[in-house]
Amino acid sequence: MFRKILIANRGEIALRIQRACRELGIPAVQAYSQADRDSLPVLLAEERICIGPAAAEESYLNVPHLISAALIVGADAIHPGYGFLAENADAAEVCERCGITFIGPPAAVIDQFSDKLAARQRMQAAGVPIVPGTLEPLTSVEAAREAAAALGYPLMLKAVAGGGGRGMRRVQDEAELLRVFPIAQAEARAAFGNGSLYLEKLIPDARHVEVQILGDRQGTIIELGERECSIQRRHQKLLEEAPSVALDAATRRALLAAAVRGARAVQYQNVGTVEFLVDRARQFYFLEVNTRIQVEHPVTEMVTGVDLVKEQILLATGAPLSRAARTAKPRGHAIECRINAEDPARGFAPAAGTVTRFVAPGGPGVRLDTHLYEGYVAPPYYDALLAKVIAWGHDRAEALARMQRALAELRIEGLATTLPYQRRLLADAAFQRGEVSTEFVARQLAGG
Numbered sequence: 001m002f003r004k005i006l007i008a009n010r011g012e013i014a015l016r017i018q019r020a021c022r023e024l025g026i027p028a029v030q031a032y033s034q035a036d037r038d039s040l041p042v043l044l045a046e047e048r049i050c051i052g053p054a055a056a057e058e059s060y061l062n063v064p065h066l067i068s069a070a071l072i073v074g075a076d077a078i079h080p081g082y083g084f085l086a087e088n089a090d091a092a093e094v095c096e097r098c099g100i101t102f103i104g105p106p107a108a109v110i111d112q113f114s115d116k117l118a119a120r121q122r123m124q125a126a127g128v129p130i131v132p133g134t135l136e137p138l139t140s141v142e143a144a145r146e147a148a149a150a151l152g153y154p155l156m157l158k159a160v161a162g163g164g165g166r167g168m169r170r171v172q173d174e175a176e177l178l179r180v181f182p183i184a185q186a187e188a189r190a191a192f193g194n195g196s197l198y199l200e201k202l203i204p205d206a207r208h209v210e211v212q213i214l215g216d217r218q219g220t221i222i223e224l225g226e227r228e229c230s231i232q233r234r235h236q237k238l239l240e241e242a243p244s245v246a247l248d249a250a251t252r253r254a255l256l257a258a259a260v261r262g263a264r265a266v267q268y269q270n271v272g273t274v275e276f277l278v279d280r281a282r283q284f285y286f287l288e289v290n291t292r293i294q295v296e297h298p299v300t301e302m303v304t305g306v307d308l309v310k311e312q313i314l315l316a317t318g319a320p321l322s323r324a325a326r327t328a329k330p331r332g333h334a335i336e337c338r339i340n341a342e343d344p345a346r347g348f349a350p351a352a353g354t355v356t357r358f359v360a361p362g363g364p365g366v367r368l369d370t371h372l373y374e375g376y377v378a379p380p381y382y383d384a385l386l387a388k389v390i391a392w393g394h395d396r397a398e399a400l401a402r403m404q405r406a407l408a409e410l411r412i413e414g415l416a417t418t419l420p421y422q423r424r425l426l427a428d429a430a431f432q433r434g435e436v437s438t439e440f441v442a443r444q445l446a447g448g
Contacts, residue, residue, distance in 0.1 A: 001317055002026050002077040002101065006049075006070045007041070008060065009081030011385060012369045013293070014041035017079050020309040029073045031066060033059035035379040040371040049073055054381045060084045063091050070100050077101040077316065083383060086292035087163070089114055103316040105270045105291045112266050113289040117160050117198050123286045126265035128258045131277060131285040133200035141181045147199055148177055154204075157181065159188035160196040165235025167191060170202065203285065205437040206277040208232065209244050210290075211259035212300045214311060215268040216321045223256045224304050225330040227296055229275075231425070233348065233441045238418070239425065240296035241335040242303050244278075245396060245434035251282045262286065271312045277438075295338070295385070298369060302334035302392040333399040334392045337407065337426075339370075340384040343416035352380040356414035361406035365392040365399070368410075378415055386417060396434070400426060 004027045007017050014030060018041060021028035030045035035054035042048050049069045052059035059065065061084055070078055078100055080086040092107035104110065113119045117137060124130050133151065137160050138144045148155055148171070157180065159167025167188030169180040181197070189195035208229040215221040228244035229237050247255065259274035273294050275287040297308045306325050314322065342348040355376045360368050370387035378386065389406050393399030407423050425431055428444065 002075075002313070004029060004073065004075040005077045005079055005103070005313070006031055006066065006073065006075040007045075007081070008051075008066050008078050009084060009086075010036050010039060010041065010060065010371075010382065012371045012388060013081040013295075014039075015044065015371050016309055016369060017081060018045060020307065020313060023307075024310055024313060026313070029069075029075055031060075031069055033381075035381055038377070040373055040376070047073065054379065056084065056382065063088075063094055066091075067094060067098055067100065071098075075100070077103055077313075079103040079313070080292070082292050082295055087114065087290065101316050103270075103312055105268065105272065109266060109269060110291045113291055115160055116158065116162060116288060117196075119289060120286065122266060123262045126262050128262045128286045129284060131200040131203065131287070134198045136198075137196035138198055139196055141178060144177060144181050144197065144199065145174060148174065151199060151201060154202040156200045156202050157184050158198055158200060159184065159192060159194070160198055161192035161194040162188060163192075167197065168235055171199075203277045203279050205439060206230075206279055207244065207246050207436070208237075208275065208287070208438050209246070209255065209278050209284070210273045210275040210294070211256055212294075212297070212308070213259055213263045213268060213272050213274055214308075214315070214321060214325055215263060215270065215272075216315055217269055217318050218320050219267070220321050220326075221260055221263045221268055222321060222326060223260050224300050224306060224308075224325070224328055226252065226255060227294075227299055228436075229296065230436045230438050231431075231441060232438060233445075237296065237338065238441065239335065239337050239422070240299055241333065241396070241399070242299040243330060243333065246278060246282070248282065251278075251284070255284050258284070258286075262289070270315045271308055295388070296336050298367060298388060298390045299334040299336045302367065302390055303330040303332055304328040305331075332392055332394050333396040334390060335396075335399050335403050336388055336390045337403060337422045338385060338418070339387040339389065339410070339412065339422065340418045341378050341386050341415055342384050342418050344418055344421040345416070348418070349416075350380065350384055351416040352378050353415035354378075355412060357411055358413075359409065359411035361389060361409035363402070363405065363409075365402045366390070366406045367392075368406075372412065386412065400432065 089111035092102040095102040231239040391403035
């Protein structure tokens with residue numbers, strides 16, 4: 001077991017990791033920036049250490065600062081949470097060289113999926129269906145034009161080193177490709193230090209379905225079912241649920257088997273997610289692998305009873321998969337709503353400010369993951385996520401009813417949030433029928 005874990009993240013995920021460490025009896029140290037000095041994870045931590053100024057580049061993304069902090073406090077492991085350095089192969093490699101365990105897959109595994117084209121090639125070789133598209137990087141608009149002509153429009157233009165929707169553009173025709181290619185290339189270069197792009201066929205009205213995988217060092221790899229993540233705005237997820245209402249039994253079996261097959265092909269270790277697009281004919285296509293804990297992991301926890309963060313930590317010690325994970329069977333239905341510091345009335349413009357009133361929901365089947373408290377000042381420097389409301393029911397109808405109740409009870413005042421939008425979303429008749437795709441939110445907003 002680890003001597004001590006440095007938590008190299010903030011907000012609700014930092015608090016979530018703290019709780020897992022306490023249950024496992026492992027001392028944890030909360031790393032924080034100057035902007036997060038009064039955050040709940042810092043206030044509740046048994047030990048804490050400042051790692052730099054507010055700017056993420058000087059704190060949560062600063063590998064030398066984090067390594068130094070771990071050595072100062074005597075931590076032999078770092079948990080990166082999600083975002084920041086969670087999928088940074090270089091950071092994982094530096095940890096390994098310094099004798100510190102990076103809680104996640106080994107650097108070599110992370111590196112295999114940091115290049116989206118290389119990941120597509122590996123999955124195709126493993127027999128996992130991929131979206132038709134280019135398999136070599138495109139570095140010039142002329143190369144992109146020729147490839148697009150061969151593939152046929154419409155297309156998706158994506159960053160080879162992409163993530164979070166950055167460097168991604170929808171392309172309807174050649175004129176649009178010529179216009180957006182340099183924009184996407186510049187965005188990718190600024191975000192990832194790599195301006196290479198690639199093209200994929202656009203799958204119309206696709207659903208975004210992902211599979212939770214776990215692997216230990218002994219070679220056992222399992223899946224814990226799928227999550228539907230189609231409700232998203234500008235490629236950022238707003239709501240997730242498990243299981244997906246779009247899959248029949250045969251498609252589900254094939255999808256889950258493909259995810260495990262792909263993970264075995266790269267000898268995957270620790271917790272991760274294999275993401276797919278599913279078309280209207282229920283044909284699925286590999287999208288990418290996230291080599292970290294997902295924001296939406298609670299929906300899987302709610303339907304399986306498996307604590308994925310504790311599983312992450314134990315797997316990183318070299319322990320085999322727990323019996324709870326190996327024998328888990330999804331039960332019921334779970335939904336997660338993300339509450340962000342954004343103003344839907346102003347085109348989801350970022351919001352910041354002081355929480356003047358906070359009332360948490362409760363009752364049967366309801367869970368709230370948040371770092372909020374009355375008087376908390378939400379800083380403008382980081383991700384907008386304020387809270388995650390998760391509701392479980394014996395079936396989707398009960399989960400929806402409980403989520404609507406929970407959102408009606410939740411009060412966050414003092415700054416604009418997406419809570420009003422989430423309430424309207426759950427009341428939408430098409431959503432209630434499960435008739436959604438990755439284009440659902442855009443169409444809904446376009447219609448007022």
